[in-house]
Amino acid sequence: MALTLYCGAPDILQGYNARARAAVKQALARAGIALHCGSRVQQVDAGTLYLTDGRSAHFDNLFWCTGAVAAHWLADSGLRTDADGFVSVRDTLQSLDDEMIFAAGDIATQRDHPRPKAGVYAVRQAPVLAHNLRNVLLGRPLREHRPQRRFLSLLSLGGRRATADRGPFSATGAWVWRWKDRIDRAFMARFEELPPRMPARFPELLPELLADHARVPCGGCGAKVGGDSLRMALARLRQRYPRLCPDPAAADDAAVLPVPAGGIQLQSIDILRELVSDPWVMGRIAANHALSDLYASGARPLAALAAVTLPFAAPGLQQRELEQLLGGALAEFEPLDCQLLGGHSLQGPELALGFAVQGEPLDSGGRLLHKRALVEGDCLLLTKPLGTGTLFARHMQQGADGRDIDAAIAMMLQSNYQAARLALVHGASAATDVTGFGLLGHLREMLAPQQGASLSLAALPVLPGALASLAAGIYSTMHEANAGLGNCPPGPPDPRRELLFDPQTSGGLLLGVAAARAELLCRELREAGYSAAAVIGEIGARGPAEESFRLT
Ligand SMILES: Cc1cc2nc3c(=O)[nH]c(=O)nc-3n(C[C@H](O)[C@H](O)[C@H](O)COP(=O)(O)OP(=O)(O)OC[C@H]3O[C@@H](n4cnc5c(N)ncnc54)[C@H](O)[C@@H]3O)c2cc1C
Structure with missing residues (x-):
């Protein structure tokens, strides 16, 4: 095998001292690597390299080793x-x-x-960058960075030898390689043992803010978010969503809602702790999650009240956070014409966001979907895949694959509205949305005492990465409590079985539907964008001594 190194510059390693350069050239010669300096490449064809001086060379494999180039x-x-x-x-x-x-x-x-x-320059900029990002938000003075002029460079020469270069100093040998090896391993080890949890967003991380909170934060109404932050955030949102946001000039202490003549209204509330750090996405997820209760009842949303706890922070930051959170929610409410009537905001140690939602029957005849109305012989259909609990538990341990988290977020952002509409069209007998109690917990709530359900583990739709996470023993905090609810036959360790207890955020609808309509409904759900919708089991009779669930 012949190796040739073409270098455009007149000599290799121009920033290094002459002794280090000589050591590297010797190492190249010892390894049988031919070196051509002052040889700029002009063009590369399949298998041929053309130099500016007219020479060319054939190759089997080409490695381009260039310096950093700016992104276009x-x-x-x-x-x-x-x-x-x-x-x-x-x-x-x-x-x-x-x-x-x-x-x-x-x-x-x-x-x-x-x-x-x-x-070596980038890492020393990092602490200054972190300091300045924080201080620019707090309106504090920024630090200036003075990059070092020289740095120690340790170059591996192969054969467990290395050369060191710093200014006029140079040394070469096996001990330099061991030195480099020790430094490299120590550096990499810092990334292998990451802290088990993401740092919590508590005010001590922004010690400067504590000046505003040196006293213990008040309880009761003293914990409300400052009036200015609230007013400013709502004023800006109102510019964007004039029909959907409350008019502060006309606002009373309570919102006035018209009641449909002779009709009914449905109400529900759901609140989430922070799940994703992007407040706009968090707002969308929380809105979707809260609206799911209405959809599971066969209702469409009319109005919502927000319940927000904002982390202690400077008023300007709180205003921005509130605007992003509610802006995300309004982006979900807008296509539904759902009004944000008002809400309540608190300050606290961590973020929480939820909505009390009002709705009316989706069906013009006033038909609703009920939880406890399954009929023996019904098929069970699940509209969205399972696995958010374990995936986000893994994410908090910094072990999740970003693509899996993206897929989970996309699932949570998918509204159950169309699924509810199709469930009504196909005469679904019963419905609920799958959330914190996991699939089995919510199914248990649907079963009448004399009913049992058989579930096909293989048919359960699953988010990418969720089974691997469960197989690694990573469970959400609620998992154990969900599994302890009983009435599930014991079985060998199986991540698909654990999926039954995994708590979901903004999960899918679990529907009961007559067997004759199940396949058609499933197909139409998939066509409507619920690509993972699946028939996962059926309802049967249960004897007094029998388990509620049979797993196949
Ligand atoms: C093979 C090699 C060996 C090197 N050896 C050394 C050495 O021994 N000593 C030394 O001091 N330096 C070395 N360097 C240089 C050093 O790696 C870089 O200077 C340093 O990593 C720069 O850090 P950075 O954070 O600015 O950029 P990077 O480390 O390149 O990080 C940029 C990050 O941004 C991500 N990104 C890019 N575009 C987008 C986008 N559109 N959206 C979101 N994310 C994006 C990238 O995926 C990447 O994770 C070496 C470089 C290479 C390629």
Whole structure:
């Protein structure tokens, strides 16, 4: 095997001292690697490399080893860049054009202290970046970063030897390799043992904020969110959703709701702790989750009241958080013409968001869906996949795959509205939404005392990554309590069985439907976007000594 190294510069490792360069050249020669300096590549075809001096070379495999290049989109960002296209920043790491935009590491160049793109510079910028991001939000002074001029470079030479370079100093040998190996392993070990949980968003993480909360926060109405933050957030949301938001000028202490003549209204409430850190997405999930109770009853939403606990923070941050949370919810309410009538907001140690929702029957004849109305012989249909409990438990331990979390969020953002509509069209006998008690807990609530359900574990729709997470023994806090509710036959360890106890957020509808309509309803659900909808079991009679559930 022949290896050849073409280098565009007149010599390799131009920033290194002559002894280090010589050590690397010796190592290349010892390894039989031919070196051609001053050989700029002009073009590459399949199997051939063309140099600017007219020479060419054939190859079987080509490794391009180039320096960092700026991302193309930066040129269109409107931010000033250096000659190579990297974002130009001040020593505070702020863009020259927008003080709220920070850039550090390979994407940026400090205008007054430019340095090559290397991790050794990036890591030292990180603490300054973290400090300045926080302080710019608090209106406090920013720190300036002075990058070091020199750094220790340890280059592996193969054969467990390495060379060290720092300014005029250079050393080569096996001991340098052991030194490098120790440093590299210690660095990587810091990422192998991550803290078991994400840091909680408590005010001590922003010690500066404690100045405002040096006293123990008040209880009762003293814990309300400041009037200004609330007014400002609502005023901005009202500009965007004028029909759906309360008019502060006309607001009374209680909202007035018209009652449909001779009709009925349905009410429900659901509140969630923070599940995702993006407040807008959190608002959408909480809204969907609360509305699901109405859909499970065959109702469409008319109005909602928000119940919000905002983490202790500076008023400006609380206003922004509130606006994002309610903005997310309003994005869900808008297509349904569901009004946000008002609500109540508190300050507390952690975020919670929920909605009390009012609705009216979806069916023009006033027919509703009920939980306890299953009929023997009914098929059981589940509209959305299971697994949010275990996936988010894993996410909190920093062990989940981001793609699995994305899929779980997409599932939670899918409204059950169309599923409820189709359930009514196909004469579903009973319905509920699957949430905190898990599939089995909610199914138990649907069964009459003389009824039992047989469930096919293989048919259960599952979110990607959920079975692996359950197989790894990662359960949500509610899992054990759900499993302890009893009446489920014991079985060998099986992640699909554990799925029955996994608590869901904004989960699917569990429907009972006559066997003759089940396949058609399932098909129409899939066509309506519930791609994982599945028939998962059926309802039968149960003798007094028999279990409520039979698993197949
Ligand atoms: C093979 C190799 C060896 C190196 N060896 C060394 C060395 O020994 N010593 C040294 O000091 N430096 C070394 N470097 C350079 C060093 O890795 C970089 O300078 C450093 O990682 C820069 O850190 P950063 O955080 O700015 O960027 P990165 O570490 O590149 O991180 C940027 C992150 O942004 C993500 N990202 C990119 N685009 C998007 C997008 N549109 N949306 C969301 N995320 C996005 C990327 O996936 C990536 O995770 C080496 C580089 C390479 C490639």
